[in-house]
Amino acid sequence: MKVAVIGVGGSGSAALRFLAKEGHEAVGYEQFTVGHAMGSSHGRSRIIRLSYPDDFHTGLMRRAYELWDDLEIESGENLFVKCGGITFGPGGDTTLRNTISSLANASIPHELLDRDQCATRFPAIDIGPGSTAVYQQDSGFLRSTRCVLAQLGIARQHGAEVREHSPVFAIEEKNGKVLVSTASKTEVFDTAIVTAGPWIGKLLAPLHLPVTTALRQVAYFAIRRNPENFAPGKLPVWITHSSDHYGFPADGEVTGIKIASHDAGMTYDPDQPDRPVMPEHLEALAEKATALFPDLSGDIVSSQSCLYTTTPDEHFILDHAPGSPRILLCSGCSGHGFKFTILLGRLLADMATRTKADASPTPWRLARFPVPRS
Ligand SMILES: Cc1cc2nc3c(=O)[nH]c(=O)nc-3n(C[C@H](O)[C@H](O)[C@H](O)COP(=O)(O)OP(=O)(O)OC[C@H]3O[C@@H](n4cnc5c(N)ncnc54)[C@H](O)[C@@H]3O)c2cc1C
Structure with missing residues (x-):
């Protein structure tokens, strides 16, 4: 055809x-x-995970994983960095509880970690008092x-x-x-x-x-000390449900670690000739970055904008x-x-x-x- x-x-x-x-x-x-x-x-990275708060996405991701594995083999390139991932938030958070259920329903191995256990395992990140993390070993990032x-x-x-x-x-x-x-x-x-x-x-x-388009920003933050704690695996990909922020370990290709927010965005016409970065969004990201990662300086090494296309x-x-x-x-x-x-x-x-x-x-x-x- x-x-x-x-x-x-x-x-x-x-x-x-x-x-x-x-x-x-x-x-x-x-x-x-x-x-x-x-x-x-x-860009350099997109999170990949089985950890979804519903059986529908978790089930489909299993099929997607097989296809990504095939692509890596066929291309002979390392496109998928499997460094594990944590999703965290207040212990009683509904999304977190649903994520744990969908992993359990699909018999996907996962572990629950409290703040101290998380700090021992992943010393760079402080998930905060009263938070629980669910760790899933197959998460990671795709070199998009x-x-x-x-x-x-x-x-x-x-x-x-x-x-x-x-x-x-x-x-x-x-x-x-x-x-x-x-x-x-x-x-x-x-x-x-x-x-x-x-x-x-x-x-x-x-x-x-029924789609809307919005501009989103990502920023790479400078590591102030203990860079070894930001390597893939020592730091997993992470998503927090307390604020809808997410991020990555050092990707081995650029300086700093990437942090972004799923929430903050501005409606944007894709035919605009540029993809500006909004200083106020970067300031908010810097605040979050230093709260979660005491070893980051808050200085932004680089930033990039990208478009979301969202349905209701x-x-x-x-x-x-x-x-x-x-x-x-x-x-x-x-x-x-x-x-x-x-x-x-x-x-x-x-x-x-x-x-x-x-x-x-x-x-x-x-x-x-x-x-x-x-
Ligand atoms: C900042 C940011 C972070 C994200 N993080 C994640 C993440 O961690 N994990 C995750 O799974 N997803 C993430 N996403 C979402 C994900 O990146 C997108 O959902 C995905 O890339 C969409 O792919 P697409 O093929 O629909 O669109 P695109 O990749 O944008 O492809 C559309 C293509 O169509 C072309 N095109 C459009 N109109 C025409 C035309 N008339 N003629 C010819 N060509 C045309 C465009 O130029 C473009 O190349 C993120 C998105 C953003 C913006």
């Missing part, structure tokens, strides 16, 4: 790789250069830009074409085919996959997709376009989607080639939203 993939960031690069490997004529359209820093998948480039490299080896600087402005299903238009030409495909991330709402404006329920969108079964949509990854992009790519490839046209899990289908009024 001839399949167009519109947008080759996290999900699109994965879909393109699976399609090309399975012998389909796959064409990826990218409005910028691949691996660019204007969308959602760029490198994952995208690795998928595209493999896709190209298998014959996929990647057209950079090729913004698509129209996608239309007509007479059992899909017409994909750029400024230079319109091409005919059997199916099209739209993995346009933050741009999906604008590209498919008539569908009134923070579940993704993976579905056929209403009234256009040959056009598939995937976006709305709501700030937690990178770890799933390889699974989304797998499901999209199956849906596009009709190996499994109905592969989208119910919580990711558009039917959950009220029908938009035009």
Whole structure:
């Protein structure tokens, strides 16, 4: 089959790789250069974890883990640093309790640590009085830009074409085919996959997709003393439910450790030409960083902005376009989607080639939203 993939960031690069490997004529359209820093998948790290507060995500992540392992083997690159992870918060916190339940339901090994046990095991971080941490050994981080480039490299080896600087402005299903238009030409495909991330709402404006886009910041903080305690494993990836902050150990590639907030963000048009960093967000991050990590100085070594594309329920969108079964949509990854992009790519490839046209899990289908009024 001839399949167009519109947008080759996290999900699109994965879909393109699976399609090309399975012998389909796959064409990826990218409005910028691949691996660019204007969308959602760029940067050195994204958390990957089985520790979700519900059985749905934990179950799907098991499938995603297998696919990431395959990608590492196939690419010959170290893309996944399995350094363990802790989720922590006040002992009675509902999200924490639900996370423990979903790990237990899936028989996934995990340990509960109080503040002192956590300090003994992971001396860099102070989870605070009265907090409990759940440790899961399979958590870690994905080297996100490198994952995208690795998928595209493999896709190209298998014959996929990647057209950079090729913004698509129209996608239309007509007479059992899909017409994909750029400024230079319109091409005919059997199916099209739209993995346009933050741009999906604008590209498919008539569908009134319920997504909002927001700018988020991450910052790398300087280590003042005891750098050995910030190495992967000695410091796991971490998420706190007391404040929605999260972070990483030293990634071995840049100075400092990365800390961010899932909460603080500003609505932002993806077509703005820049991705500014907001000083007030960085100040708030610095305050949190020094409270959690007494060995950090609070000085920011570097920072970066990135876009979230969020749905009202923070579940993704993976579905056929209403009234256009040959056009598939995937976006709305709501700030937690990178770890799933390889699974989304797998499901999209199956849906596009009709190996499994109905592969989208119910919580990711558009039917959950009220029908938009035009
Ligand atoms: C600061 C930050 C931290 C995050 N942390 C985590 C984390 O720790 N763990 C986790 O799992 N997730 C995390 N996420 C979320 C995750 O990174 C995103 O959900 C994921 O990268 C989304 O991938 P995507 O393929 O949907 O979008 P993108 O990767 O943005 O891909 C969309 C692509 O489509 C292209 N495109 C758009 N329109 C067109 C067009 N008309 N023509 C051609 N090309 C087009 C874009 O240029 C882009 O390359 C984080 C996100 C941010 C911003």
